[in-house]
Amino acid sequence: xxxxxxxxxxxxxxxxxxxxxxxxxxxxxxxxxxxxxxxxxxxxxxxxxxxxxxxxxxxxxxxxxxxxxxxxxxxxxxxxxxxxxxxxxxxxxxxxxxxxxxxxxxxxxxxxxxxxxxxxxxxxxxxxxxxxxxxxxxxxxxxxxxxxxxxxxxxxxxxxxxxxxxxxxxxxxxxxxxxxxxxxxxxxxxxxxxxxxxxxxxxxxxxxxxxxxxxxxxxxxxxxxxxxxxxxxxxxxxxxxxxxxxxxxxxxxxxxxxxxxxxxxxxxxxxxxxxxxxxxxxxxxxxxxxxxxxxxxxxxxxxxxxxxxxxxxxxxxxxxxxxxxxxxxxxxxxxxxxxxxxxxxxxxxxxxxxxxxxxxxxxxxxxxxxxxxxxxxxxxxxxxxxxxxxxxxxxxxxxxxxxxxxxxxxxxxx
Numbered sequence: 306x307x308x309x310x311x312x313x314x315x316x317x318x319x320x321x322x323x324x325x326x327x328x329x330x331x332x333x334x335x336x337x338x339x340x341x342x343x344x345x346x347x348x349x350x351x352x353x354x355x356x357x358x359x360x361x362x363x364x365x366x367x368x369x370x371x372x373x374x375x376x377x378x379x380x381x382x383x384x385x386x387x388x389x390x391x392x393x394x395x396x397x398x399x400x401x402x403x404x405x406x407x408x409x410x411x412x413x414x415x416x417x418x419x420x421x422x423x424x425x426x427x428x429x430x431x432x433x434x435x436x437x438x439x440x441x442x443x444x445x446x447x448x449x450x451x452x453x454x455x456x457x458x459x460x461x462x463x464x465x466x467x468x469x470x471x472x473x474x475x476x477x478x479x480x481x482x483x484x485x486x487x488x489x490x491x492x493x494x495x496x497x498x499x500x501x502x503x504x505x506x507x508x509x510x511x512x513x514x515x516x517x518x519x520x521x522x523x524x525x526x527x528x529x530x531x532x533x534x535x536x537x538x539x540x541x542x543x544x545x546x547x548x549x550x551x552x553x554x555x556x557x558x559x560x561x562x563x564x565x566x567x568x569x570x571x572x573x574x575x576x577x578x579x580x581x582x583x584x585x586x587x588x589x590x591x592x593x594x595x596x597x598x599x600x601x602x603x604x605x606x607x608x609x610x611x612x613x614x615x616x617x618x619x620x621x622x623x624x625x626x627x628x629x630x631x632x633x634x635x636x637x638x639x640x641x642x643x644x645x646x647x648x649x650x651x652x653x654x655x656x657x658x659x660x661x662x663x664x665x666x667x668x669x670x671x672x673x674x675x676x677x678x679x680x681x682x683x684x685x686x687x688x689x690x691x692x693x694x695x696x697x698x699x700x701x702x703x704x705x706x707x708x709x710x711x712x713x714x715x716x717x718x719x
Contacts, residue, residue, distance in 0.1 A: 321354050339677050339684075346373035349699040351682065362683045362707050364696045366514070367546045367657075370573035371619060372698035378576035378615050385611035393602050400610035407617035408585055411555060412568055415588035419581070419605035419613075423545040423571030424460025426582040429599060430508065430541050430567050431464065433584065435484075436593040438505035442537060449505040454490035458515030459508070459543055471515075491521040493528040500532065506539035506567075507532070511557035514546040517690040518652050518659030523561070530563040539590065545571040545582070550697055552655035553630035555620055560654070566590055576616050581609040625697045629655040635701050636693065639708035647715025656697060662689040666715050675714040681707050 319327065321342040341359065345352040349372055352358050364370060371378060385400065392398045405417040418433070420426050431451060438449040453459075455470045466474045467481025475481075488495040490513060500507065511526055513519035533540040542565040547557035549570065554560055556568060567590060571582035584591070603609070619625060633655045640651045640658060651660045662672050669685025676683050683691050691711075695704060 318354070324354065339673055339682070341677060341682065348372045348374075349696045349703055357680070359677070359680050359682045360695075360699075360703055360707050362681055362693050362695045364694050365577055366572060366684075367549075367551050367694050368572040368575065369577040370550050370625065370697050371576055371616070372696035373577060375576060375619070375698070377619060378578055378612055381611045381615035382576075382578050382608065385608050389607045391603065391606045391608070394600055394605060398605075398607040398610070400607045400614065401605045404605070404610035404614045404617070407614055407621075408570075408574075408583060411617050411620060412570075412585045413564055414568060414585045416586060416591040418584040418586075418591055418594070418599075419609070420584070420601050421580045421582055421603050421609070422460075423543075423569070423582050424462050424465060425601065425604075426545065426569040426571055426584050427459045427465055427508075427543060428462055429584050430506075430569055432599060433567065433586070433591060433594060434506035434508075434539050434541060436598075437539065437590050438503075440593050441589075442505070444503050444505065448503050450484050450486055450501075450503045451505055452486045452488060452496065452499045452507045454509050454513070455487055456490060456513055456516040456519070457508075457510060458513070459510075459545075490516075490519065491525050493525065493532065496529065497532055500536045500538060504536060504538040506541045508541040508543065510543045510547060511560075512547045512552065512654055512657070514657075514692070515686060516659075517661070517687055518654070518657055518692060520652050520654045526558055526561040526563050530561075530565070533566075539567060540565040541567040541569065543569045545569055547654075547657075549573040549616070550620055550625040550629055550655075551657050551694065553626055553633055554655075555626060557654070574613055574616055575609065576612045578612050579609050581613045581616075583613075628697050629657075632656050632697075632699065632701060632704055635704050636708070639705065639711075643708075643712055643715065646712070656695060656699075658693045659686070660691045660693060660711070662691060662715060664689050672711075672714060675717075676710055679710040679714060681710045 324342045342354050343351045344354045351361050408417050435449045438444040453468050459465045464482045466478050468485035469475045486499045488499045542558050544556050567586035575581035637653050647663050647666045649661045649663050651658050669689050669691045672691050673683050673685050685691050
């Protein structure tokens, strides 16, 4: 006898607590979210199923750089939904050329390899770098190496976690893909020792996000660029979190005036509406791929291209880069006032900060739960560190209100 499944529209509304309990038996336990169930959102604000409002200071790990439901992005998605959503790459579509042209121009590079998720962009870049090493650099078959940094976060595929130094991400998922060398971040001498004739690429984050918003010393990125150029290998910058306005520049590498050979983008490239990622790079590097050697059914789909084009247009005005720079001053000043008052230190670049909470005050998770009670959403990482990355549409008053809430909870806890 076939069971009758009630229509979702006919089902009674469930409370936040009921919805959280309902997830437990049917969802794989890969996350430990804060106990809030978001039902609606606009700009820098979200609302739960009971109608309580919260200021979003995480912005989907920077996927929502332009805020929730930015009108230009929603309009682009709606307009495209009425026309065409998917062809696969077996055929051309009328939105992909404009997206690729715009993204290449925005980044100052030549060609675009469209994918969907950030991890796919990283995996694609590894494949491109290896292919380039064999065909252009002349590395013997199956000997190519890629140098990465400690405490990196580039995604969660089996290849990527194999070169992670985070035991939570890595343990229990081997055996791992060989060919990666791990060096300390922000250490040019160690990097130089690791690079040799087999090195296809150096893959780093210009700012390490998951590690706690670790900003390298001035000159580090320039050093990486010069070292890779001398060694005849590629510089691959993972800008999936740091790129597209977050640090006050279109790309974080622009703070040191360098241009990598490949730039990896994602998160904000989809405007918080659809998953969109891309490898953007030099023509002579990306052209090592030929038909059939790599691809994605959804990569470069018309809906993604339409939204991605609208994102590129927003960034083309420079408004969001300026906002991140100006509001970054407000963020930094607010955090400086908290050092020694429940905060032991912080690192910031643009509208992005990693805040180290005094362990005597509480863990990052505990601070997140206390801020939830104050109507502010944040995310912890690595013990007592809290990440702040509000939408670039946040106002100075909203940002100050979030910082006041942080001051309240760390002072109360202390």
